Amino acid sequence: MPSDTPVGTEKKFIVRLVGLKPGASRETLVQALQRLLKGKSAEEIGKALERLPLVLSRSVSEDKARQLKLFLESQGAILKITYSASAVMVPPKEKRGQEIAPARERPKEAERPPDRVDRRAKPRIHAGIQVQPMGVGEILDRSFRLLRQYFWLFFVIIFIPQAVFFVVNFGLQFLISGDVTQDFSSSMGAGFGVSAFLAVLIFLVLQFWAQGALIHAVSETYLGHSTSIKGSYGAMRSRLGRLIGTMILWSILVFGVPALFGIIAAVAVPSLAVMGLGGLLTGIIAVVAVILAIWIFTTLFLNWLVADKVVVLEESGWMKALRRSKELMKGRTEPGFWKSIKMKASLIILVGFLIGIGIHLLFQLPGVVLGIVFPEGLVVTTVQGVLNMVAVSLATAYTAIAMILFYYDIRVRKEGFDLKMMAEKL
Amino acid sequence: METAKDRLTIQTPEQVGFDYALAGLGSRTAAFLVDTVIRWFLVLAILAVVGLVYKFLPALDLSAWVKDLSKTWLIALAVLAYGLVDLGYFLLFEALWSGQTPGKRRQRLRVIRMNGQPIGWLESSIRNILRAVDLVGGFYPVGIVVVFLSRNNQRIGDYAAGTVVIVERQRSVPEDRKEVHAPQALTHPEIEWYVARLKPAQYQVLRSFLERRGQMEQGHRHELARLLSHQLSKQMFRSTRVSISYESFIEEIVALYEKRRRAI
Numbered sequence: 001m002p003s004d005t006p007v008g009t010e011k012k013f014i015v016r017l018v019g020l021k022p023g024a025s026r027e028t029l030v031q032a033l034q035r036l037l038k039g040k041s042a043e044e045i046g047k048a049l050e051r052l053p054l055v056l057s058r059s060v061s062e063d064k065a066r067q068l069k070l071f072l073e074s075q076g077a078i079l080k081i082t083y084s085a086s087a088v089m090v091p092p093k094e095k096r097g098q099e100i101a102p103a104r105e106r107p108k109e110a111e112r113p114p115d116r117v118d119r120r121a122k123p124r125i126h127a128g129i130q131v132q133p134m135g136v137g138e139i140l141d142r143s144f145r146l147l148r149q150y151f152w153l154f155f156v157i158i159f160i161p162q163a164v165f166f167v168v169n170f171g172l173q174f175l176i177s178g179d180v181t182q183d184f185s186s187s188m189g190a191g192f193g194v195s196a197f198l199a200v201l202i203f204l205v206l207q208f209w210a211q212g213a214l215i216h217a218v219s220e221t222y223l224g225h226s227t228s229i230k231g232s233y234g235a236m237r238s239r240l241g242r243l244i245g246t247m248i249l250w251s252i253l254v255f256g257v258p259a260l261f262g263i264i265a266a267v268a269v270p271s272l273a274v275m276g277l278g279g280l281l282t283g284i285i286a287v288v289a290v291i292l293a294i295w296i297f298t299t300l301f302l303n304w305l306v307a308d309k310v311v312v313l314e315e316s317g318w319m320k321a322l323r324r325s326k327e328l329m330k331g332r333t334e335p336g337f338w339k340s341i342k343m344k345a346s347l348i349i350l351v352g353f354l355i356g357i358g359i360h361l362l363f364q365l366p367g368v369v370l371g372i373v374f375p376e377g378l379v380v381t382t383v384q385g386v387l388n389m390v391a392v393s394l395a396t397a398y399t400a401i402a403m404i405l406f407y408y409d410i411r412v413r414k415e416g417f418d419l420k421m422m423a424e425k426l
Numbered sequence: 427m428e429t430a431k432d433r434l435t436i437q438t439p440e441q442v443g444f445d446y447a448l449a450g451l452g453s454r455t456a457a458f459l460v461d462t463v464i465r466w467f468l469v470l471a472i473l474a475v476v477g478l479v480y481k482f483l484p485a486l487d488l489s490a491w492v493k494d495l496s497k498t499w500l501i502a503l504a505v506l507a508y509g510l511v512d513l514g515y516f517l518l519f520e521a522l523w524s525g526q527t528p529g530k531r532r533q534r535l536r537v538i539r540m541n542g543q544p545i546g547w548l549e550s551s552i553r554n555i556l557r558a559v560d561l562v563g564g565f566y567p568v569g570i571v572v573v574f575l576s577r578n579n580q581r582i583g584d585y586a587a588g589t590v591v592i593v594e595r596q597r598s599v600p601e602d603r604k605e606v607h608a609p610q611a612l613t614h615p616e617i618e619w620y621v622a623r624l625k626p627a628q629y630q631v632l633r634s635f636l637e638r639r640g641q642m643e644q645g646h647r648h649e650l651a652r653l654l655s656h657q658l659s660k661q662m663f664r665s666t667r668v669s670i671s672y673e674s675f676i677e678e679i680v681a682l683y684e685k686r687r688r689a690i
Contacts (some may be wrong), residue, residue, distance in 0.1 A: 077561070085593045134639070137533045140452020145432055148574060217665065333641040354565060362567030402452065415646040422631045423650065426657040 003138040013065040016080045017054040017072065019224070022348045024076020032075040036068075050226045053080070085119050091162065126383050131418040133333075134409050154397045156229050157214045159370055161206035162389040168199045170385070208244045212236040214397070215312040218404040242317035244307065249318060258297040265289035283308040304327055333413040341410060348406055350398030359398075363391035434578055434590060435519065436542040444542055446592040448579045449535045451570065454591060458566075460529030465515050513554055514584065521550040525589075534594045537584075545589055551585035617675070621682045628658070632680050639673070651676060 020029065026049065030271065033045045036056065040048075044298050046055045056079075065081050072079055134142065172195045213232040220227040229233075236243070249313055269289060273282045307325040316324060330342040337349070367384035374380050411417040432448040447556070519527040524544040525537035537545050545553075560569030560581045569581040578590050626634075634655060639647050651672035658679075 102525055133641075137453030137456055137535075139449030140456060141432070141593070144450035144574075170620055288671075347456065351452055351459065354459065355451065355455055355570060358565035358567045358570045362571060365567070391633050413638070413641045414643050416635065416642050416650045419631060419635050419638070419650055420653065422634075423653045423657050424655070426631060 012059040012152075013058060013062065014058050014082050015056040015065055015068050015128055016082070017049075017056055017077050018052055018080045019078040021073075021076045021078055029072075029075050029077055031345070032072060034076075036072075052170060054406055071126045071225075091277070099359065108401060131408065131412060131421070133413050134405070136344050136351075137346060139402055139409060140351055143398060143405055146221060146401055146405075147216065152215070153217055153221075153229060153232075154214060155393055157210055157232060157390065158393040158397045159402075160208045162393055163208055164391055165199065165203040165383055168202060170198070170382075172199060183359045204241075204243065208247055209233065209236055209240055209249075211308060212243045212312050214237060214400055215309055215404055218401050219313055219408075222405060222408065236312070239312060239315065239317075243311045246307060246311050246317045246321050250304055250322065253322075254297065254300045254304065257300060259294045261296055262289075265293065305329060305345055306404070306407045307408070309404060327411045328407070328414065333410070345403075345406060348402050349399065352395075352402055356395030356396055358397045360391045361389045364396075432579065434592065444592075446538070446542075447595075449533075449591040449593050450579055451534060451573050453533045454573075455566075456578075457527070457529035457533040457535055461515065461527050462529075465511060466529055466572050468515065469508070471510055472507075485504055490519065508566055513557070516554045516557065520545060520554065521547045525550075530591075533657050535591055537589050537591050540578075540588045540590055545587070549587040549589050552587035554582035559583070609654050617678050617682060620679050621686065624683055626680065629680065629683055632658075632676050635648075636677060636680055648672070 012385060017033075017406055019024065026046070030045045030049065034040065034042060054063045057064075060068065069079050071186065115248050175195075177358075210233075212228075216228050216235045217229075217232040217305050218230075230340065241419075243381075251400075265286070269286045271281060272285060273279070277285075303326045304322050305325065306328055309319040310324045310328075314324065329341050329345070364387060365385075367380075367387045370380050408417065433449055434446045434448060436444045436446070438444070477648060516527060516609075522532070526535070530536060537549075539545055539549060560566050560572065562568055563577055566581075572581050572585075573579050574587075578584075580590055584590060632654060635650060642650070655672040655675050
């Protein structure tokens with residue numbers, strides 16, 4: 001029986017660790033690898049696991065490769081085993097015909113790479129990670145799971161701007177009035193105005209930076225990669241200007257347009273009344289104007305809801321990001337009124353809002369009790385401020401994670417984002 | 427890397443394991459939201475019925491009796507009535523509907539015992555009476571923290587009753603599943619060649635594309651079909667000039683593959 005294996009040469013294999021199975025324990029795998037990779041510390045192996053693929057061996061026998069596969073897969077690893085090219089000798093000429101025949105004539109269409117490389121399909125999904133269409137419940141639950149699993153990563157990212165603002169605000173109040181328990185309004189002055197403006201400016205820049213860093217961190221962890229607080233903030237450096245610009249444009253349009261409409265209505269409605277229009281009719285027009293202003297705000301808000309994700313993850317900005325967001329939020333991907341994209345987004349925001357209220361209650365009640373029991377002072381104000389920051393950070397993080405997963409869900413449904421990733425590995 | 431840890435595995439004495447996906451805070455809040463809306467309507471309906479009875483049945487005039495009651499008693503009665511609707515709604519539905527309320531049913535959630543058995547009146551009563559502790563101050567501040575810290579996403583009521591909320595598996599087959607039919611005659615003879623070499627993982631990707639293409643935007647749908655066909659021919663080292671559309675090409679491969687699998 002002919003064989004491709006040259007006489008006297010054993011087939012050799014390369015064993016690579018390419019990922020972890022969902023649910024696999026990282027610690028267990030590190031311990032298992034420590035038994036195999038003698039002389040490597042747990043820390044070194046842990047770091048290597050963050051930079052997968054990890055080559056475990058470049059030249060092992062078939063039996064050894066099988067043993068490795070059985071053992072490591074039982075510990076939650078995903079392995080890729082390939083022939084070691086250097087170890088396989090070129091078979092004799094007469095045997096070459098038995099190899100897989102290469103393409104005789106490649107069709108022109110097949111040869112040609114896709115017309116346009118989809119830049120938006122860039123984030124790569126880690127092996128073993130399931131990215132698939134999800135319902136609202138699944139999005140909310142997965143957000144909860146992500147928040148719990150990467151609690152400190154997400155929490156600290158959001159907490160940093162809050163903490164900086166708190167410290168700056170605290171310091172300014174102390175410098176200006178000499179008493180942190182006094183409000184700014186009680187010690188007005190030119191110095192205060194400039195300082196307050198600077199504090200708000202610093203806060204806004206940091207807030208947008210944190211927003212971008214959180215999007216980056218959630219995206220990385222959701223797609224199966226690892227990241228850190230420093231890494232997430234660092235990844236946003238090149239995109240920060242674009243993100244701030246787009247979000248300022250977003251704010252002007254989302255809040256400015258309805259406000260403008262409201263001002264026009266506020267001027268027009270009394271004028272109509274003066275011109276002799278009946279009270280009832282004027283009232284109806286006023287109500288319609290209010291409803292219209294709310295409708296304009298809601299429509300613009302929902303249309304451009306994922307603009308920040310587009311800026312960070314697709315690297316586009318300004319009007320292009322707003323257009324892309326509108327394109328993603330348009331239409332429906334499933335039948336049913338409650339399953340339209342905008343309705344799903346509203347439900348996620350509503351649930352996030354309710355959970356946010358619960359979190360605020362939990363963290364602010366002790367502050368209120370503290371304020372009642374003890375006289376107002378530095379300690380009470382500080383504790384109340386810190387509790388408030390924790391509440392804001394937690395509530396913001398949960399809803400933000402849910403919205404990022406929602407953005408991916410739209411792309412999975414409308415663009416087959418996951419299928420594109422899989423097709424490339426087909 | 428995110429891991430799917432939110433699972434509960436119940437081992438039977440016969441060493442058969444049942445794996446359940448645990449419901450998280452989000453889907454439970456969404457279910458609670460639906461139940462809250464229904465309870466509001468229920469309270470409104472009760473008020474409307476009381477109003478109608480009061481108006482149309484003068485014989486049942488309770489005004490004299492109400493006047494005799496002190497203000498404290500009236501408040502107590504109102505709280506009791508609301509409590510009965512509030513508590514009774516969850517208690518009755520969960521006990522009678524095997525751990526489901528309308529909101530939970532909509533979200534495909536179910537309360538079960540920790541050993542996998544359906545809950546009864548006792549479990550339903552305990553977990554719903556203790557809802558008041560989770561709810562203290564409104565909006566479940568205690569419940570949120572306890573669920574967040576719990577390994578099985580349990581709130582205090584769940585701990586006391588020995589229950590857990592799970593997500594039910596979707597039993598329905600995707601609608602598009604029936605759409606792909608084996609063609610009467612193959613439009614291209616090389617399709618058989620492809621099908622013979624198609625791996626299960628490749629088939630799954632093609633099948634997913636056919637099931638979900640209806641949701642996709644036209645441009646992306648066409649691009650994906652082309653990418654899949656391109657990758658398939660590249661992987662199989664095959665020179666195939668497809669005279670039909672990419673989607674039809676994929677459809678024929680999937681249909682023939684399924685036909686052969688059925689035959690086996």
